Structures are given as C-alpha cells and as structure tokens.
Amino acid sequence: MTDMAQTSPEPATDVRTTTVDKREERLAQAFVALADTLVDDFDLLDFLRMLTEQSVELLGVAAAGVILIDERGGLRVASASSERAELLEVFAVQAEDGPCIECVQSGQPVASTDLAAAAERWPRFTAAAHECGFRAAQSLPMRLRKQVVGVLTLLNTEANGVEMHSAKLGQALADIATIGILQQRAIDHGELLSEQLQTALNSRVVIEQAKGVLTAHHEGLDMEQSFNLLRRYARSQNLRLSDLAHAVAERTVDVDLIVGQEAPAQAGR
Incomplete structure (x- = not known):
C-alpha cells in the first residue's frame, strides 16, 4: 500500500474579512476627505455632495440628503444623492413635516424603520416618501455640542430601516462634516473680520x-x-x-x- 503524502489544506480566503477591511479603508478615506476643508478652493456644495455620496456608498442605504440651517434660521436642501431624495427633502422643508424636520429642531436622531406605520406622525412626508419609493428613513443631526447646523437623512427603499452599525457610522460622518462646515465658517468669518x-x-x-x-x-x-x-x-x-x-x-x-x-x-x- 502506497502512503499518500499528507498536505495541509491551503487557508481559505476570508471574503468577509476582506470586505470589512475594504469598507474600513473607504471609511478612513471618507473621514480624511471630509476633514480636509483647509483648502483654497473649498466648495461647500461639492463638500456636501461628497457627504451624501459617501453615505450611500459606505452605509448601504438607497439615498441620502442634507438640509442646512441658513443665516436667517430657515432650512435649505443643500445636497442629495439622487433626484428622488432631493424632491423628498425639498417637500419636507416646504411642508415642515418629516423626521428630518424633527431632527433639526430637536438636535436628536429621528428614525422610522417603516414610514407607512408613521403616517399619523408625518402624514404629508410619508405620502411623499411613498411616491418617491422610500420606505424607511434615519435622520441624523449635524451638530457640534449645542450648535445644530443641519441634518443628514438616510433613506431606504425597504422597510427595514438602517442597521445600528450603519447609523452610528452615519452619525460619525455627519459629525466630521459638521466640524468641517463650522471650521470653514470660522475661517470665512475670520477673513471677513480681518x-x-x-x-x-x-x-x-x-x-x-x-x-x-x-x-x-x-x-x-x-x-x-x-x-x-x-x-x-x-x-x-x-x-x-x-x-x-x-x-x-x-x-x-x-x-x-x-x-x-x-x-x-x-x-x-
């Protein structure tokens, strides 16, 4: 009987680990990009566009939008990752209804895993969201301490909300973007004062x-x-x-x- 050489099996590639590593690498790159506002050609609209696009790419949501508080205290849609998201955000501002409005007013996260079930709470927003194809929303405050500058809203087409891990990462993105915005405003204000x-x-x-x-x-x-x-x-x-x-x-x-x-x-x- 011939002995067969015993060989150790090749270690299987951990696809999940590789995927997680790549995601963390992209997250790190996103944080660096969002923190880099000290450039001569800083453009707020491009900056916020990057925030919404990175949110969609990294957090596994269908769309994202940003609403900012203007100098007079009014709300303005500043960026959205898709036309449908922009339409919904504009409607929310005009109707003064929806999780994004509550979030920017309270400075606290506001979520709905099933917008259809929130029809009594936000009747106009939920109807508009249904028309736009969105079934869940997570609004995250763009806030530094007590100063709220806006809100980042994550939208899903399935009624399953946003995963807790993704929501935390989304808040981290919103936080770093807020710091960038306030830093740029301070620079602009300082230059004006100077x-x-x-x-x-x-x-x-x-x-x-x-x-x-x-x-x-x-x-x-x-x-x-x-x-x-x-x-x-x-x-x-x-x-x-x-x-x-x-x-x-x-x-x-x-x-x-x-x-x-x-x-x-x-x-x-």
Missing part, C-alpha cells in the same frame, strides 16, 4: 490725513475741531466719513466748503 478691521484701520489713517489738511488750511483749527467739521459736513451731504476723508486727502473737494461751516458759529460769538 478685512473689516483692515478697512477700519485704513479709513482711520485717511481721516487723520484729512484732519491734517484742514488744520493746515485754517490756522485756527485744531485736530478735534477738524474732525468735527469733517463729520458735520459728511452728515449734511449724506456722505460716509471715510469717503469724505479720501476726497479731502486727495484734494478733490473744496476744503473751504468744509471749513466754512464754522463761520456761522464764529459770527454768533
């Missing part, structure tokens, strides 16, 4: 120059009197003080008209 400060400083320099022109033009004026004359003339002519100061400094306005305002007061002495 620009306003520089403008104010520049205006102050020009006003000082204009005061110097007036005091040089009229021997009896001091700097404070010159400033009062500039301010009075600007008000009487409905001009900004900085604009008048520029005109005086550049000699494009008749200084006698400004200094002459003092004549009536002097005559009454």
Whole structure:
C-alpha cells in the first residue's frame, strides 16, 4: 500500500474579512476627505455632495440628503444623492413635516424603520416618501455640542430601516462634516473680520490725513475741531466719513466748503 503524502489544506480566503477591511479603508478615506476643508478652493456644495455620496456608498442605504440651517434660521436642501431624495427633502422643508424636520429642531436622531406605520406622525412626508419609493428613513443631526447646523437623512427603499452599525457610522460622518462646515465658517468669518478691521484701520489713517489738511488750511483749527467739521459736513451731504476723508486727502473737494461751516458759529460769538 502506497502512503499518500499528507498536505495541509491551503487557508481559505476570508471574503468577509476582506470586505470589512475594504469598507474600513473607504471609511478612513471618507473621514480624511471630509476633514480636509483647509483648502483654497473649498466648495461647500461639492463638500456636501461628497457627504451624501459617501453615505450611500459606505452605509448601504438607497439615498441620502442634507438640509442646512441658513443665516436667517430657515432650512435649505443643500445636497442629495439622487433626484428622488432631493424632491423628498425639498417637500419636507416646504411642508415642515418629516423626521428630518424633527431632527433639526430637536438636535436628536429621528428614525422610522417603516414610514407607512408613521403616517399619523408625518402624514404629508410619508405620502411623499411613498411616491418617491422610500420606505424607511434615519435622520441624523449635524451638530457640534449645542450648535445644530443641519441634518443628514438616510433613506431606504425597504422597510427595514438602517442597521445600528450603519447609523452610528452615519452619525460619525455627519459629525466630521459638521466640524468641517463650522471650521470653514470660522475661517470665512475670520477673513471677513480681518478685512473689516483692515478697512477700519485704513479709513482711520485717511481721516487723520484729512484732519491734517484742514488744520493746515485754517490756522485756527485744531485736530478735534477738524474732525468735527469733517463729520458735520459728511452728515449734511449724506456722505460716509471715510469717503469724505479720501476726497479731502486727495484734494478733490473744496476744503473751504468744509471749513466754512464754522463761520456761522464764529459770527454768533
């Protein structure tokens, strides 16, 4: 009897492990991309489009949409992964009905695993969702501490909701996107404040120059009197003080008209 060589079987490829690894790699890439708002060509719409697309790809949902709170406190649909999702989000904002509205108002996650069963709670939204082909929704707040900037809504075409693991990942995506949005707003606000400060400083320099022109033009004026004359003339002519100061400094306005305002007061002495 011939002995057969015993060989160890090749280790089977763990397909599930490979799939999980790839998903985690894509998640890591998504987090990095969403965190990268410190770029010169940052575009909010592209940023939010990436958020909705990554949500669909990584969380196993049919569609996703983002609603943001604007400067006046109103709600605006900022992005959606599909036309149907956008239509539903727009309808929700207009009707002020649905899990996304409750979520942005409360700052807490709002979910429905079966929208048909939530008809009494959101009658208009559930009817619109049915027309758009969506059967379940999970709305996640885009919030940093107590500041809510919007809501990320995940939509499914099957009445089984969103898996708990996916919902947690979705909240993580919403959180990192929120930080990115607030960071960019802070940068924009800082640049605006810096620009306003520089403008104010520049205006102050020009006003000082204009005061110097007036005091040089009229021997009896001091700097404070010159400033009062500039301010009075600007008000009487409905001009900004900085604009008048520029005109005086550049000699494009008749200084006698400004200094002459003092004549009536002097005559009454």
